Amino acid sequence: MHMSDGLLDAPTSLAFLAVAVLGVGVALARARGDLDDRTAPMAGLVAAFVFATQMLNFPVLPGVSGHLLGGALAAILVGPWVGALCVTIVLVLQSLLFADGGVTALGANITNMALIGTAAGYLVALALRGLARRGKGGLAAVAFVSALVNTVLASAGFVVEYGVGGQGGVGFGTVAAAVLGVHVLIGVGEGLITAATVTAVAAARPDLVHLLRGAPRKLELRS
C-alpha cells in the first residue's frame, strides 16, 4: 500500500509529512515506557518480521495482490507506541533502500500505515482485550479483527489524502469505493497472518505479548 511520489500534490505531501513527524515524535516520547531489556530486542525482531512479511504479497483477486501492513500485529506484540515506530522504520528503509514507496510520499505512507493503521488496530484490540485473554481462540479472533480494521482504515487514510490533494481528478466516491473494497479483502489476509503470528508468539512466550500483560497503569482521569 505504498504510494509513489506524485500522486498527491506538494502541499498535501508536506502537510502529511508534518502529521507523520508529529505522530512519530509522540510515539518516540511514549515508547520508552514499553521498552526494557526484554522487550527492546523483541521490538527489533517484530520490525524485522514486519519487513519480511511485507515482501510476501498474496493474491486477493485476479491480477491483484495485497501484503501485510503490520500495525495491528506490532501493537498487539509490543504496544502501540513501539509498534508505530516498528512500522515507521520499515517504511523508511523500504523507501530509501528498496525504492518501494515514494520519498515525498513518505509522510503520507507513514501516516496511513504506521500511525492510522497501528492506532486503529490497537484500539480495537484494547476494546476486545477481555476476549483476547480468554484463550487461544479469543486471542486469534481479536488479532484477526484488529488487523482487518487496521488495513481498511490505513487505506481510508489514502482516500482522505487523495480527497485533500490527489492528482488526476478522479471523484472521491469512486476512489473510496475501489480502495476500501479491495482493502477489505487484503484485510482478511492481514487478519489471518496476524492471528497466526500472535497466537504462535503467545503459545511460546505469552509474557512477550503486550496485549496480554497485566493491567496497565490506570490513567489519571481525575481533574
Next chain:
Amino acid sequence: MKRFFLGFALVSLLFAGVLSYFASSDPDGLDHVTEQQGIAEHAREHPLADGVLADYAVGGDDRFTGIAGVIGVLVTLLLAGGLFWLLRKRSGASG
C-alpha cells in the same frame, strides 16, 4: 528466551530469503486502483530507482530477491533493535 528470539529471527530470514520467491508479483490493491483509475499516470519515478537494492532485487536482477530480503531483515533488525535498545528503561539490577 534466547532460543525464542533466535527462532523469531530465523522465521523472518526464511520469509524474506526464501518464501519471497513465491510472493505474488501482481500490483497490490492500491497500485491496482491507481492504475485502473489513471491516477498512477501522475506517479514520478522513484529518485532512488537505480539503487543497488531497488525493487528488492540486486542490481536489477530479481533472481537475488532472497538476498535483498535477507539484507533488508538484517538492516531492519539492526536499526530498529539498536534504536529500541537505546530508548529502553535501564534496569539497575536486572536478574
